[in-house]
Amino acid sequence: MSATTAITNIASLVTNDPALGDGSPLGLIENATLIVEDGEVAWAGPAHRAPAADTAHDAGGRAALPGFVDSHSHLLFAGDRTAEFNARMSGRAYTAGGIRTTVRATREASDEALAATLAAHLREMLAQGTTTVETKSGYGLTVDDEARALRVAAAHTEEVTYLGAHIVAPEYAESDASAHDAGGADAYTALVAGEMLDACAPYARWVDVFCEEGAFGADQARAILTAGKAKGLIPRVHANQLSYGPGVQLAVELGAASADHCTHLTDADVDALAQGETVATLLPGCEFSTRAVYPDARRLLDAGATVALSTDCNPGSSFTSSVPFCIAIAVREMNMTPGEAVWSATAGGARALRRTDIGRLSPGARADLTLLDAPSHVHLAYRPGVPLVAQVWRRGVREV
Ligand SMILES: [Zn+2]
Numbered sequence: 001m002s003a004t005t006a007i008t009n010i011a012s013l014v015t016n017d018p019a020l021g022d023g024s025p026l027g028l029i030e031n032a033t034l035i036v037e038d039g040e041v042a043w044a045g046p047a048h049r050a051p052a053a054d055t056a057h058d059a060g061g062r063a064a065l066p067g068f069v070d071s072h073s074h075l076l077f078a079g080d081r082t083a084e085f086n087a088r089m090s091g092r093a094y095t096a097g098g099i100r101t102t103v104r105a106t107r108e109a110s111d112e113a114l115a116a117t118l119a120a121h122l123r124e125m126l127a128q129g130t131t132t133v134e135t136k137s138g139y140g141l142t143v144d145d146e147a148r149a150l151r152v153a154a155a156h157t158e159e160v161t162y163l164g165a166h167i168v169a170p171e172y173a174e175s176d177a178s179a180h181d182a183g184g185a186d187a188y189t190a191l192v193a194g195e196m197l198d199a200c201a202p203y204a205r206w207v208d209v210f211c212e213e214g215a216f217g218a219d220q221a222r223a224i225l226t227a228g229k230a231k232g233l234i235p236r237v238h239a240n241q242l243s244y245g246p247g248v249q250l251a252v253e254l255g256a257a258s259a260d261h262c263t264h265l266t267d268a269d270v271d272a273l274a275q276g277e278t279v280a281t282l283l284p285g286c287e288f289s290t291r292a293v294y295p296d297a298r299r300l301l302d303a304g305a306t307v308a309l310s311t312d313c314n315p316g317s318s319f320t321s322s323v324p325f326c327i328a329i330a331v332r333e334m335n336m337t338p339g340e341a342v343w344s345a346t347a348g349g350a351r352a353l354r355r356t357d358i359g360r361l362s363p364g365a366r367a368d369l370t371l372l373d374a375p376s377h378v379h380l381a382y383r384p385g386v387p388l389v390a391q392v393w394r395r396g397v398r399e400v
Contacts, residue, residue, distance in 0.1 A: 004042060005396065006053035007034040007064065011375040014065035015044050016347040017362035025347075026339050026377075027362070034064065036367040039395035044361055057398075062390060063376050065342060067131025067368035068323040069349025069359050071159070072260050072281055074314035075118045075135040076149040079105025081315045088290065099139070099167050102315055106139035106149070115152050121313065122156060124321045127400055129370035129389040132349070132358050134159035134310075136208060138166030143196045150203035159353055161206035162233060164192040165216050165224050189220040193227035206257070207233040211247035218246035225254050234354070240264045241286070252276040258308065258352040263287065263295040274303040279352040281308040282344070284329040285318035297334040308348035309341060328384035338378040367396035 013032035015021060021029040033050035035043040043051060079102050087093070106114070118135070125133055135157060137149040146164045153160045167173075172188035197207075207228025209221040215238075216224070225235040235254050239247025241261035248269040251259035259273065260281040273280045280300050287294045300307050309326055312318040320326070323345050330341040350359025357366050371391040372379060379388055392400035 002038050003055065004035055004037045004053040006050060006056045007036065007059050008047060008050075008056050009061055010034060010047075010059045010064045010371075011061045012063045012377065013044060013361065014063070014342060014346070014377050015362050016066060016343060016360040017044075020044060020362055024339065025343055032064070034361060034367075034369070036396040039367055039397070041361050041363055041365045041367050043363060059371055061375065062371040063374055063379070064361070064369050064371050065377050066346040066359050066361050066365075067370050067392060067394065068129050068345050069132045069353065069355070070125060070130045070310050070313070070323055071134045071258065071308055071349040071352040072283055072310040072312050073121075073133055073135045073321075074138060074163075074312070075121045075133075076114055076137055076153055077102050077106050077139045077315050078109035078113060078117060079315065081319075084316070085289065085319070098316055100170055102139045103141055103170065107142070107145050111148060111152060114149065115155070118152060118156055121321055125313075125323075126392055127389065128322050128324060129392055130321075130323055131368035131370075131392065131394050132159065132353070132355070133157050134161060134206070134353060136161040136163040136166075137200065138163035138208075138210075141166065141169035143191070143199050146196055147199040147203065150200050154203040158205070160204045161208045161236065162197070162200040162204040162228065163208040163210070164196045164200065165189070165209040165221070167210065167215055185216070185220065189216065189223055193224045197224075197227055197231055201228070201231040201233060204233055206236050208236045208238060210238040211250060212238065212242055212245060218250055221247070221250055222254070225250070225256070229254070236260060236352075240269065248272060252278045257354050260310075260312075261286070261295065262300065263293065265296070265299070270299060270303045270305065273300060273305040279306045279308050279348065281310055281348075281352050282330065282334070283310055283312035283318060283326075284334060285320045285326055286312045288329055289318050289320070294329075294333050297330060297336045297340075301336070301340060306348060306351050307336075307340070307344045308352040309344035310349060310352075324380050324388065325385070327380045331381035332384070338381045341381060342377045367393060369393045
Protein backbone atom coordinates (compact mmCIF):
# COMPACT_ATOMS: atom_id res chain seq x y z
CA MET A 1 0.00 0.00 0.00
CA SER A 2 1.14 3.53 -0.73
CA ALA A 3 1.46 6.30 1.84
CA THR A 4 -1.59 8.32 2.83
CA THR A 5 -1.60 11.99 3.82
CA ALA A 6 -4.35 13.51 5.95
CA ILE A 7 -5.04 17.21 5.42
CA THR A 8 -6.48 18.06 8.81
CA ASN A 9 -8.06 21.08 10.48
CA ILE A 10 -10.04 22.26 7.42
CA ALA A 11 -12.63 24.78 8.66
CA SER A 12 -14.92 24.08 5.71
CA LEU A 13 -14.42 21.75 2.78
CA VAL A 14 -16.20 22.15 -0.58
CA THR A 15 -16.44 18.64 -2.07
CA ASN A 16 -19.00 19.33 -4.83
CA ASP A 17 -20.41 15.90 -3.99
CA PRO A 18 -24.00 16.31 -2.76
CA ALA A 19 -23.80 12.86 -1.15
CA LEU A 20 -21.21 14.25 1.26
CA GLY A 21 -21.71 16.97 3.82
CA ASP A 22 -24.70 19.26 4.05
CA GLY A 23 -26.69 17.92 1.09
CA SER A 24 -26.20 21.05 -1.03
CA PRO A 25 -24.56 20.89 -4.48
CA LEU A 26 -21.34 22.08 -2.78
CA GLY A 27 -21.31 19.05 -0.48
CA LEU A 28 -19.97 21.28 2.27
CA ILE A 29 -18.31 19.66 5.31
CA GLU A 30 -17.33 21.72 8.35
CA ASN A 31 -14.33 20.73 10.52
CA ALA A 32 -13.21 18.35 7.81
CA THR A 33 -10.32 16.06 7.03
CA LEU A 34 -9.26 15.06 3.52
CA ILE A 35 -7.13 11.97 2.98
CA VAL A 36 -4.95 11.76 -0.12
CA GLU A 37 -3.35 8.64 -1.58
CA ASP A 38 -1.54 8.24 -4.91
CA GLY A 39 -2.54 11.76 -5.98
CA GLU A 40 -6.22 11.09 -5.47
CA VAL A 41 -8.76 11.76 -2.78
CA ALA A 42 -9.12 8.58 -0.73
CA TRP A 43 -11.52 9.92 1.90
CA ALA A 44 -13.35 13.18 2.76
CA GLY A 45 -15.50 13.75 5.81
CA PRO A 46 -15.82 15.18 9.31
CA ALA A 47 -12.57 15.19 11.24
CA HIS A 48 -13.94 13.14 14.12
CA ARG A 49 -14.66 10.21 11.80
CA ALA A 50 -11.39 10.34 9.83
CA PRO A 51 -9.45 7.09 9.45
CA ALA A 52 -5.75 6.99 10.31
CA ALA A 53 -3.17 8.21 7.79
CA ASP A 54 0.61 7.88 7.50
CA THR A 55 1.34 11.61 7.62
CA ALA A 56 -0.64 14.73 8.45
CA HIS A 57 -0.69 18.27 7.08
CA ASP A 58 -2.42 20.88 9.25
CA ALA A 59 -4.57 23.20 7.09
CA GLY A 60 -4.62 25.70 9.95
CA GLY A 61 -8.37 26.27 10.00
CA ARG A 62 -8.48 27.34 6.34
CA ALA A 63 -11.24 26.62 3.85
CA ALA A 64 -10.47 24.02 1.18
CA LEU A 65 -12.09 23.69 -2.22
CA PRO A 66 -11.37 21.92 -5.50
CA GLY A 67 -8.78 23.66 -7.66
CA PHE A 68 -10.45 25.99 -10.14
CA VAL A 69 -11.09 24.59 -13.61
CA ASP A 70 -10.61 27.44 -16.09
CA SER A 71 -12.29 26.01 -19.17
CA HIS A 72 -11.78 28.97 -21.53
CA SER A 73 -8.58 30.91 -22.18
CA HIS A 74 -6.48 32.17 -25.09
CA LEU A 75 -2.87 32.02 -23.92
CA LEU A 76 -0.97 31.35 -27.16
CA PHE A 77 -0.22 34.93 -28.05
CA ALA A 78 2.48 37.57 -28.27
CA GLY A 79 2.42 41.35 -28.26
CA ASP A 80 0.78 43.99 -26.17
CA ARG A 81 -2.64 45.69 -26.32
CA THR A 82 -2.35 48.08 -23.41
CA ALA A 83 -2.97 51.08 -25.65
CA GLU A 84 -6.20 49.60 -26.96
CA PHE A 85 -7.52 48.99 -23.44
CA ASN A 86 -6.42 52.44 -22.31
CA ALA A 87 -8.17 54.08 -25.25
CA ARG A 88 -11.37 52.08 -24.64
CA MET A 89 -11.40 52.97 -20.94
CA SER A 90 -10.67 56.60 -21.79
CA GLY A 91 -13.61 56.87 -24.18
CA ARG A 92 -11.40 57.24 -27.23
CA ALA A 93 -11.85 55.45 -30.51
CA TYR A 94 -9.16 52.90 -31.26
CA THR A 95 -8.64 51.72 -34.80
CA ALA A 96 -5.35 49.83 -34.67
CA GLY A 97 -6.76 46.42 -35.34
CA GLY A 98 -7.75 44.46 -32.21
CA ILE A 99 -7.18 40.72 -32.74
CA ARG A 100 -5.15 41.43 -35.88
CA THR A 101 -2.55 43.22 -33.76
CA THR A 102 -2.11 40.04 -31.75
CA VAL A 103 -2.08 37.87 -34.89
CA ARG A 104 0.78 39.88 -36.35
CA ALA A 105 2.84 39.72 -33.15
CA THR A 106 2.09 36.02 -32.61
CA ARG A 107 3.21 35.05 -36.10
CA GLU A 108 6.47 36.91 -35.53
CA ALA A 109 7.17 35.31 -32.14
CA SER A 110 9.44 32.29 -31.74
CA ASP A 111 8.16 28.99 -30.36
CA GLU A 112 10.23 29.67 -27.25
CA ALA A 113 8.63 33.07 -26.74
CA LEU A 114 5.12 31.63 -27.11
CA ALA A 115 5.93 28.84 -24.67
CA ALA A 116 7.42 31.27 -22.15
CA THR A 117 4.34 33.52 -22.24
CA LEU A 118 2.04 30.52 -21.87
CA ALA A 119 4.05 29.14 -18.96
CA ALA A 120 4.09 32.52 -17.21
CA HIS A 121 0.31 32.79 -17.40
CA LEU A 122 -0.16 29.21 -16.23
CA ARG A 123 2.03 29.97 -13.19
CA GLU A 124 -0.02 33.10 -12.53
CA MET A 125 -3.20 31.02 -12.71
CA LEU A 126 -1.84 28.31 -10.43
CA ALA A 127 -0.91 30.92 -7.83
CA GLN A 128 -4.56 32.01 -7.87
CA GLY A 129 -5.88 28.51 -7.31
CA THR A 130 -6.44 27.25 -10.86
CA THR A 131 -5.28 23.65 -11.32
CA THR A 132 -6.70 22.87 -14.79
CA VAL A 133 -6.58 25.23 -17.77
CA GLU A 134 -8.06 24.91 -21.23
CA THR A 135 -6.37 27.06 -23.86
CA LYS A 136 -6.81 27.76 -27.55
CA SER A 137 -5.03 28.64 -30.73
CA GLY A 138 -6.55 31.42 -32.83
CA TYR A 139 -3.83 34.05 -33.20
CA GLY A 140 -1.89 32.24 -35.93
CA LEU A 141 -4.57 31.77 -38.62
CA THR A 142 -2.23 29.97 -41.02
CA VAL A 143 -1.77 26.21 -41.20
CA ASP A 144 1.73 26.38 -39.72
CA ASP A 145 1.03 29.06 -37.13
CA GLU A 146 -2.09 27.35 -35.78
CA ALA A 147 -0.40 23.95 -35.65
CA ARG A 148 2.66 25.23 -33.81
CA ALA A 149 0.50 27.14 -31.29
CA LEU A 150 -1.31 23.90 -30.48
CA ARG A 151 1.95 21.94 -30.33
CA VAL A 152 3.25 24.44 -27.76
CA ALA A 153 -0.04 24.29 -25.83
CA ALA A 154 -0.13 20.49 -25.77
CA ALA A 155 3.24 20.44 -24.01
CA HIS A 156 1.66 22.37 -21.10
CA THR A 157 -1.98 21.24 -20.76
CA GLU A 158 -4.16 18.32 -21.84
CA GLU A 159 -7.10 20.66 -22.63
CA VAL A 160 -6.17 22.12 -26.00
CA THR A 161 -8.63 23.70 -28.42
CA TYR A 162 -8.21 24.33 -32.13
CA LEU A 163 -9.63 27.80 -32.89
CA GLY A 164 -8.47 28.42 -36.44
CA ALA A 165 -11.92 30.03 -36.80
CA HIS A 166 -11.26 32.91 -34.38
CA ILE A 167 -11.53 35.57 -37.06
CA VAL A 168 -11.18 35.31 -40.82
CA ALA A 169 -7.42 35.50 -41.44
CA PRO A 170 -6.40 38.96 -42.68
CA GLU A 171 -5.25 37.47 -46.01
CA TYR A 172 -8.84 36.32 -46.66
CA ALA A 173 -10.83 39.19 -45.18
CA GLU A 174 -12.86 40.97 -47.84
CA SER A 175 -12.32 44.32 -46.11
CA ASP A 176 -8.56 43.97 -46.44
CA ALA A 177 -7.00 45.63 -49.45
CA SER A 178 -4.19 43.08 -49.41
CA ALA A 179 -6.68 40.17 -49.60
CA HIS A 180 -6.80 40.15 -53.35
CA ASP A 181 -5.92 36.57 -54.18
CA ALA A 182 -7.14 34.44 -51.36
CA GLY A 183 -10.89 34.42 -51.93
CA GLY A 184 -12.81 35.55 -48.85
CA ALA A 185 -14.37 34.04 -45.76
CA ASP A 186 -15.69 30.90 -47.45
CA ALA A 187 -12.24 30.10 -48.77
CA TYR A 188 -10.78 30.59 -45.30
CA THR A 189 -13.54 28.39 -43.83
CA ALA A 190 -12.57 25.64 -46.28
CA LEU A 191 -8.94 25.95 -45.18
CA VAL A 192 -9.90 25.78 -41.48
CA ALA A 193 -12.10 22.72 -42.08
CA GLY A 194 -9.53 21.08 -44.35
CA GLU A 195 -5.76 21.42 -44.47
CA MET A 196 -5.49 23.44 -41.26
CA LEU A 197 -7.65 20.95 -39.34
CA ASP A 198 -5.50 18.06 -40.59
CA ALA A 199 -2.38 19.79 -39.28
CA CYS A 200 -3.94 20.77 -35.95
CA ALA A 201 -6.09 17.79 -34.95
CA PRO A 202 -3.18 15.70 -33.60
CA TYR A 203 -2.49 18.31 -30.89
CA ALA A 204 -6.06 19.19 -29.88
CA ARG A 205 -8.96 17.67 -27.97
CA TRP A 206 -11.51 20.35 -28.91
CA VAL A 207 -12.61 22.37 -31.94
CA ASP A 208 -14.08 25.85 -31.48
CA VAL A 209 -15.55 28.56 -33.73
CA PHE A 210 -16.23 32.23 -33.00
CA CYS A 211 -19.82 32.22 -34.31
CA GLU A 212 -20.75 35.89 -34.52
CA GLU A 213 -21.64 38.57 -37.03
CA GLY A 214 -18.33 39.70 -38.50
CA ALA A 215 -16.60 36.39 -37.68
CA PHE A 216 -18.23 33.09 -38.79
CA GLY A 217 -21.90 32.51 -39.64
CA ALA A 218 -23.97 29.42 -38.84
CA ASP A 219 -23.19 27.54 -42.07
CA GLN A 220 -19.46 28.24 -41.83
CA ALA A 221 -19.39 27.28 -38.15
CA ARG A 222 -21.34 24.08 -38.80
CA ALA A 223 -18.92 23.08 -41.57
CA ILE A 224 -15.87 23.59 -39.36
CA LEU A 225 -17.31 21.92 -36.25
CA THR A 226 -18.63 18.95 -38.26
CA ALA A 227 -15.25 18.48 -39.93
CA GLY A 228 -13.60 18.67 -36.50
CA LYS A 229 -15.96 16.02 -35.11
CA ALA A 230 -15.08 13.74 -38.02
CA LYS A 231 -11.44 14.07 -36.92
CA GLY A 232 -12.34 13.08 -33.36
CA LEU A 233 -12.42 16.58 -31.85
CA ILE A 234 -15.31 17.66 -29.62
CA PRO A 235 -17.01 20.98 -30.40
CA ARG A 236 -17.26 24.05 -28.17
CA VAL A 237 -18.55 27.36 -29.52
CA HIS A 238 -17.97 31.07 -28.89
CA ALA A 239 -21.68 31.87 -28.99
CA ASN A 240 -23.98 34.87 -28.61
CA GLN A 241 -21.31 37.16 -27.15
CA LEU A 242 -21.90 40.44 -28.96
CA SER A 243 -25.39 39.91 -30.32
CA TYR A 244 -28.24 37.45 -30.67
CA GLY A 245 -27.33 34.75 -33.14
CA PRO A 246 -27.25 31.07 -34.08
CA GLY A 247 -24.26 30.02 -31.92
CA VAL A 248 -26.08 28.53 -28.94
CA GLN A 249 -28.57 26.57 -31.05
CA LEU A 250 -25.75 25.28 -33.21
CA ALA A 251 -23.75 24.24 -30.13
CA VAL A 252 -26.69 22.26 -28.74
CA GLU A 253 -27.51 20.77 -32.16
CA LEU A 254 -23.94 19.49 -32.61
CA GLY A 255 -23.63 18.21 -29.04
CA ALA A 256 -20.96 20.75 -28.11
CA ALA A 257 -19.51 20.43 -24.62
CA SER A 258 -19.96 24.14 -24.04
CA ALA A 259 -21.46 27.32 -25.45
CA ASP A 260 -19.23 30.15 -24.27
CA HIS A 261 -20.20 33.76 -23.47
CA CYS A 262 -24.03 33.38 -23.77
CA THR A 263 -24.53 37.10 -23.23
CA HIS A 264 -27.44 37.64 -25.64
CA LEU A 265 -29.94 34.79 -25.35
CA THR A 266 -33.52 34.34 -26.50
CA ASP A 267 -35.94 32.24 -24.45
CA ALA A 268 -35.44 29.46 -27.02
CA ASP A 269 -31.65 29.62 -26.46
CA VAL A 270 -32.11 29.34 -22.69
CA ASP A 271 -34.51 26.41 -23.16
CA ALA A 272 -32.07 24.65 -25.49
CA LEU A 273 -29.26 24.98 -22.94
CA ALA A 274 -31.52 23.85 -20.09
CA GLN A 275 -32.67 20.77 -21.98
CA GLY A 276 -29.42 19.79 -23.73
CA GLU A 277 -26.04 18.55 -22.51
CA THR A 278 -24.22 21.74 -23.51
CA VAL A 279 -22.81 23.77 -20.60
CA ALA A 280 -23.28 27.56 -20.62
CA THR A 281 -19.84 29.02 -19.89
CA LEU A 282 -19.97 32.62 -18.68
CA LEU A 283 -16.92 34.86 -18.99
CA PRO A 284 -17.62 38.06 -17.07
CA GLY A 285 -14.02 39.29 -17.24
CA CYS A 286 -14.84 40.07 -20.85
CA GLU A 287 -17.86 42.24 -20.08
CA PHE A 288 -15.87 43.90 -17.27
CA SER A 289 -12.99 44.77 -19.60
CA THR A 290 -15.18 46.02 -22.42
CA ARG A 291 -17.80 47.80 -20.27
CA ALA A 292 -20.50 45.56 -21.70
CA VAL A 293 -23.67 44.15 -20.17
CA TYR A 294 -23.11 40.95 -18.19
CA PRO A 295 -24.77 37.66 -19.15
CA ASP A 296 -27.91 36.79 -17.17
CA ALA A 297 -26.65 33.92 -15.04
CA ARG A 298 -29.80 33.90 -12.90
CA ARG A 299 -32.02 33.26 -15.92
CA LEU A 300 -29.87 30.28 -16.99
CA LEU A 301 -29.67 28.81 -13.50
CA ASP A 302 -33.38 29.23 -12.83
CA ALA A 303 -34.13 27.47 -16.13
CA GLY A 304 -31.95 24.54 -15.07
CA ALA A 305 -28.92 25.06 -17.33
CA THR A 306 -25.47 23.99 -16.17
CA VAL A 307 -23.29 27.09 -15.80
CA ALA A 308 -19.48 27.27 -15.84
CA LEU A 309 -17.46 30.35 -14.96
CA SER A 310 -14.09 31.06 -16.59
CA THR A 311 -11.66 33.90 -17.21
CA ASP A 312 -11.46 34.01 -21.05
CA CYS A 313 -7.91 35.19 -20.32
CA ASN A 314 -6.70 36.90 -23.52
CA PRO A 315 -4.80 40.10 -24.28
CA GLY A 316 -7.70 41.90 -25.97
CA SER A 317 -11.02 41.61 -24.20
CA SER A 318 -10.28 40.00 -20.80
CA PHE A 319 -6.72 40.10 -19.60
CA THR A 320 -7.36 38.58 -16.20
CA SER A 321 -6.08 35.18 -15.14
CA SER A 322 -7.99 35.33 -11.86
CA VAL A 323 -10.92 32.99 -11.26
CA PRO A 324 -11.49 34.55 -7.80
CA PHE A 325 -11.99 37.90 -9.54
CA CYS A 326 -14.57 36.33 -11.87
CA ILE A 327 -16.35 34.73 -8.90
CA ALA A 328 -16.60 38.13 -7.21
CA ILE A 329 -18.05 39.72 -10.37
CA ALA A 330 -20.49 36.83 -10.86
CA VAL A 331 -21.82 37.28 -7.34
CA ARG A 332 -21.97 41.08 -7.37
CA GLU A 333 -23.08 41.72 -10.95
CA MET A 334 -24.75 38.51 -12.14
CA ASN A 335 -26.80 37.55 -9.09
CA MET A 336 -25.12 34.22 -8.57
CA THR A 337 -24.87 33.11 -4.95
CA PRO A 338 -21.32 32.61 -3.64
CA GLY A 339 -21.97 28.87 -3.60
CA GLU A 340 -23.20 28.83 -7.20
CA ALA A 341 -20.22 30.87 -8.39
CA VAL A 342 -17.73 28.58 -6.65
CA TRP A 343 -19.52 25.50 -8.02
CA SER A 344 -19.48 26.94 -11.55
CA ALA A 345 -15.75 27.73 -11.36
CA THR A 346 -14.91 24.19 -10.20
CA ALA A 347 -17.51 21.51 -10.99
CA GLY A 348 -19.02 23.64 -13.78
CA GLY A 349 -15.65 24.01 -15.48
CA ALA A 350 -15.11 20.27 -15.20
CA ARG A 351 -18.50 19.64 -16.86
CA ALA A 352 -17.58 22.06 -19.65
CA LEU A 353 -14.44 19.96 -20.23
CA ARG A 354 -16.35 16.66 -19.82
CA ARG A 355 -14.11 15.67 -16.94
CA THR A 356 -15.26 13.64 -13.94
CA ASP A 357 -11.83 13.38 -12.25
CA ILE A 358 -11.54 17.09 -11.39
CA GLY A 359 -13.83 19.81 -10.01
CA ARG A 360 -14.73 17.75 -6.95
CA LEU A 361 -13.01 16.49 -3.79
CA SER A 362 -14.64 13.16 -3.17
CA PRO A 363 -13.10 9.68 -3.30
CA GLY A 364 -11.49 8.88 -6.66
CA ALA A 365 -11.07 12.52 -7.74
CA ARG A 366 -7.66 14.02 -8.40
CA ALA A 367 -6.34 15.65 -5.25
CA ASP A 368 -6.29 19.12 -6.88
CA LEU A 369 -7.22 21.63 -4.21
CA THR A 370 -6.87 25.16 -2.97
CA LEU A 371 -6.63 26.33 0.63
CA LEU A 372 -7.83 29.86 1.37
CA ASP A 373 -6.62 32.22 4.07
CA ALA A 374 -10.27 32.36 5.14
CA PRO A 375 -12.66 30.05 6.96
CA SER A 376 -15.11 29.72 4.06
CA HIS A 377 -15.34 29.75 0.25
CA VAL A 378 -17.80 32.67 0.62
CA HIS A 379 -14.81 34.93 1.25
CA LEU A 380 -13.86 34.66 -2.44
CA ALA A 381 -16.76 37.05 -3.14
CA TYR A 382 -16.93 38.70 0.29
CA ARG A 383 -13.30 39.89 0.09
CA PRO A 384 -12.89 40.80 -3.60
CA GLY A 385 -9.40 41.52 -4.84
CA VAL A 386 -7.74 40.07 -1.73
CA PRO A 387 -5.11 37.36 -2.40
CA LEU A 388 -6.75 34.64 -0.30
CA VAL A 389 -5.21 31.62 -2.02
CA ALA A 390 -2.71 30.30 0.51
CA GLN A 391 -1.83 26.87 -0.88
CA VAL A 392 -2.48 24.96 -4.08
CA TRP A 393 -2.10 21.20 -4.39
CA ARG A 394 -2.11 19.18 -7.59
CA ARG A 395 -2.35 15.39 -7.62
CA GLY A 396 -1.71 15.41 -3.90
CA VAL A 397 1.47 17.48 -4.11
CA ARG A 398 1.68 21.01 -2.75
CA GLU A 399 2.82 23.34 -5.56
CA VAL A 400 2.04 26.77 -4.05
ZN1 LIG B 1 -12.74 33.27 -25.98
